[in-house]
Amino acid sequence: MNLRALIGLIDGDLVYDYFLNKGLINPPEEGSLCRNCGTGKMNKQKCDSFPGFEFRCRNHQCRQRIKISSTSWLLYNVKLPWSTILLIIYCWSMQYTTSQAEHEIKCNKNTITSFFSKLRYATHLYCILHSKTIGGPGHIIEIDETCMVKRKYNRGRYTESMHTWYFGGIDRTTRDFFIVQVPDRKKKTLVPIIRSMIIQGTTIYSDSWSSYKKLCDEGYYHDAVNHSIGEFVNPDDHSINTQLIESTWSGLKRFMKKKGEHKDGNIGNYMSEYYWRRKRKLEDPDMFQAALQLLASLVPQSDEYEEFEETQ
Ligand SMILES: [Zn+2]
Secondary structure: OOHHHHHHHHHOOOHHHHHHHOOOOOOOOOOOEOOOOOOOEEEEEEOOOOOOEEEEEOOOOOOOEEOHHHHOOOOOOOOOOHHHHHHHHHHHHOOOOHHHHHHHHOOOHHHHHHHHHHHHHHHHHHHHHHOOOEOOOOOEEEEEEEEEEEEEEOOOOOEEEEEEEEEEEEEOOOOOEEEEEEOOOOHHHHHHHHHHHEOOOOEEEEEOOHHHOOHHHHOOEEEEEOHHHOOOEEOOEEEEEOHHHHHHHHHHHHHHHHHOOOOOOOHHHHHHHHHHHHHHHHHOOOHHHHHHHHHHOOOOOOHHHHHHHHHO
């Protein structure tokens, strides 16, 4: 999907069908049983807001109303034309800045900023739903820690710095990875994370930071590079290095720097966005479609609908 195709779709008045086909909304079927009373049937009726209809229970004691927007995570509490929403998602998926998006869509910058935050939050939910252990026998995982420093320049001459440590690992074969914010680099902090994220029997490569000593006792094969004496690769075996995780860190830092102009205070969500982008790009380079899939995965589903389909 490119911008030209998207504009064609919006102009062609196909927005509702597009939302439906992409699974971004989950309206009840016409004539399906009401989820509230369980006896009345849901019927379409006209309303003022887009798409011009909503569903209403025909049981007079109930009269439950379902607005289409209430069946969507994306549309919940959003008062924007659906076509504008698609354009904002497009701009976000293509990594436009909010200023660029404002210029393209002619939409209030604060609106775009808050919508971008919402989309970033969606990637955070993705990370929670997709967190899984990585590695396994025969796999090599590089692990490393990194520090990000955020300087706050105050009006006075005091400069406050905020150091945030991150710990991560990446599988050389599958490119599965994890990144976690950690309070420090102590053994008692890092080892439990290794245990919960990396499957036993995995080969782990790291630098020779003391926290990683004795990883063999934890059920892993372990080799290290001694960065403190200037080694980039292990002199005995050049394949033992941590270059892949280090390039992951530089990617993350570049990404954070680019997004740095709109600090909404939630660094974790930016990290989730980076994680989601990196992961999805491997599977599907069309990031707009990937974003729609992400949003469709958050649409509330209803067991009642499935029950009704069985009795139909
Ligand atoms: Zn009802």
